Amino acid sequence: MPALSPTMTEGKLSKWLKKEGDKVKAGQVLAEIETDKATMEVEAVDEGTLGKILVPAGTEGVKVNTLIAVLLEEGESVSNIAIPAQAGIRPAASAAQVTHTLPIGRVQTPAFAGVAKSSRIYASPLAKRLAKEKGIDLSRIQGSGPHGRIVKADLSTVIPAKAGIQAAASGIDAKALADAYQMPYKAIPNSMVRKVIARRLLESKQTVPHYYLTIHCDIDKLLQVRKEVNENAQGYKLSVNDFIIKAAAMAQIKVPAANVAWTEEAVLQYSRADISVAVATPNGLITPIIKDASNKSLKDISIEMKDLAARAKDGKLKPQEFQGGTMSVSNLGMFGVSEFTAIINPPQCCILAVGAGEPRAVVKNGQLSVATMMTCTASFDHRAIDGAVGAEYLAAFKKLIEETPVALLL
Numbered sequence: 001m002p003a004l005s006p007t008m009t010e011g012k013l014s015k016w017l018k019k020e021g022d023k024v025k026a027g028q029v030l031a032e033i034e035t036d037k038a039t040m041e042v043e044a045v046d047e048g049t050l051g052k053i054l055v056p057a058g059t060e061g062v063k064v065n066t067l068i069a070v071l072l073e074e075g076e077s078v079s080n081i082a083i084p085a086q087a088g089i090r091p092a093a094s095a096a097q098v099t100h101t102l103p104i105g106r107v108q109t110p111a112f113a114g115v116a117k118s119s120r121i122y123a124s125p126l127a128k129r130l131a132k133e134k135g136i137d138l139s140r141i142q143g144s145g146p147h148g149r150i151v152k153a154d155l156s157t158v159i160p161a162k163a164g165i166q167a168a169a170s171g172i173d174a175k176a177l178a179d180a181y182q183m184p185y186k187a188i189p190n191s192m193v194r195k196v197i198a199r200r201l202l203e204s205k206q207t208v209p210h211y212y213l214t215i216h217c218d219i220d221k222l223l224q225v226r227k228e229v230n231e232n233a234q235g236y237k238l239s240v241n242d243f244i245i246k247a248a249a250m251a252q253i254k255v256p257a258a259n260v261a262w263t264e265e266a267v268l269q270y271s272r273a274d275i276s277v278a279v280a281t282p283n284g285l286i287t288p289i290i291k292d293a294s295n296k297s298l299k300d301i302s303i304e305m306k307d308l309a310a311r312a313k314d315g316k317l318k319p320q321e322f323q324g325g326t327m328s329v330s331n332l333g334m335f336g337v338s339e340f341t342a343i344i345n346p347p348q349c350c351i352l353a354v355g356a357g358e359p360r361a362v363v364k365n366g367q368l369s370v371a372t373m374m375t376c377t378a379s380f381d382h383r384a385i386d387g388a389v390g391a392e393y394l395a396a397f398k399k400l401i402e403e404t405p406v407a408l409l410l
Contacts, residue, residue, distance in 0.1 A: 001055075001066045004033060004040050005319035009142065009154075011035045012060045012192050013068060022050050024071065031057075031068075036196035038286075038322070039315045046071060051078045060192065063142045123150035130155055193284040201343050209382040212341050215394045217374045219357050222405040229409070233299070240357065240374075241277075241331050242302045243401070246408045248329055248352055249273035249293035251397040258393035259326055261347045262384040276325030276345065277305060279312045286312045287345065289325045298409055333357060339375040349381035350393070374401075 001011060012034040018024060029041045030050070051072035055062055062068065070078060121138045123131070127150045131138050136155060143150035178185050190198075222243055230237050252259040252273040261268040273294045276287035288308035290301055311317050327349070330342045333356035342353040355375040362371045376397070380390040400408060 001033070001062045001064050001068050002042055003064045003144070004035050004042075005323055007323060008035050008064060008319075009144070010061050010063045013055050013057060013062055014039060016053060016057050017041075018050050020050055020053055024048055024050055034192050034315075035319075036192055038317050038319075040318075044071065048072050048074070048076075051076070051081075052083065054083070064144060065142075065148075121150070122148060124152065126152050127155060191283045193281075193286070197284050200346070204343050204346050208344050208346060210344060210379050211382050211387065211390070212377055212379055213387075213390050213394055214339070214375060214377040215398050217376060217398050217401045218362070218371045219374050219401060220372050221403075222401055223357070223372060225405045225409070229298075236299055236302050238298050238302050240333070241329075241354075242298050242305065243405060243408055244331065244352075244354055245275050245277060245290055245293055245301055245305070245329060246296070246298055247397050247400040248327065249275050249290075250400055250408070251393055252326060253294045254396045255389065255393045257389045258350060258380075258385055260349055260384045261326075262349055262381055263347070267384050270326045272326070274325045276322075276328040276348070277308075278328060278330040278342075279309045281313045281315070283315065286317070286322055287325065287328055288312050288317055288322050327351065329354065333374070339377055341377050342379055344379050344381055346381075349384045350390075351379050352397075353377045353379070 001013070004011070013031060014034045015032040017029050017031055024030065024044045025047045026044055028044050030044050031042045033040055033042055048071040050069060052070040053068075054070065055066070055068040067083075070081065070083065072078070072081075122143060122145075123138050124145070128138070130136075130152060134155070138150055141150050141154050142148070144154055145151040175187075177183070219240070222240070226238050226240065226243065250273070252270075256269055256271075259270045259273060261270070272292050274289050274291045275293045276289050278285055278287050288305075288311075290296065290304060290308075293301060296304075308317065308321060312322070325345075325348060328342070328345050328351040330351060331354040332340060333354055335356075337355055338358065339355040340353050342351045344351050353376065355377075357372045357374040359370050360373040362369060362373065364371070376394070378390060378394055380387075385393075
């Protein structure tokens, strides 16, 4: 099982496009793998014959580096190659129990012998120390380092044992409750995307110290600029969200202390603003990225966003198109939501929740009047962004939206 993205630890083997006995050339597509965000094609890296499929189509939770098939060279046959028992066909429920193996290719039996038989846990000193501090059981983690060694990165998506115990103790089994009281329901299996969303958001709320700041933006001037542009535009139409993406990016450049990510060793300050934009898909939320958004025209942002959103809903985004980003924008205004708060998407330190633009009574120059107001609430990670910096960022964003929307066109 190949690692199709920097953060992938497991995937679902959705479909085999070759069958046992088929000749395979380098570059040909062997299978489709469903990752946490998209379905991707896996190409053969060498030529040969697909001698044995070890993981059937439809198997979930297949760990990265698990042996999924055997590719035979000329003159080889499955009968004279020793295949580790741990790499045999497994039901989906036990897929998480497989041991560390080699990716698709020729099997090298000695490489497995030590891993399969030894009870020793191979981990870097840093991983051992962090696991001890967080109460993480290393024996339950699949290492991604050389020969299955557990490294620091392998701990990033693991919920500490103490937190897991607390969650289990306070949680209620919805299925058991529904069964006990004969509440009718339909069980919809969780997709890979839904499972990852649940894990990451739980981790974010448990480990990231969120704080929230809210502003109200008068967007009448912005709506007028948008109307004038769209009346003369050819081949595209600007949305309010396009303006918001550009303003969010420019505000990050104007307030570099808010364009950061937290690590235990240092705060990373980015020199470019890459805006992740929340898009709802049938499988769950995904955040395609408008890279270097502050230096792109609104026309380019509009065209690029429509393309990314369409491919996101089809599950066709590449990992580099939805992984990364310096902050996120989540806009629920089109659903009539006035205001809300959003959960930070680590390792980002900021997410902007945007509500609907709606007519409200406001006071201008001491006189009561009506203006189209839009409420925006930013969630910040207090480890990296102090309250004053968060306020400065929102002030810069508000000024771009309210006072100088024409500047967003440049």
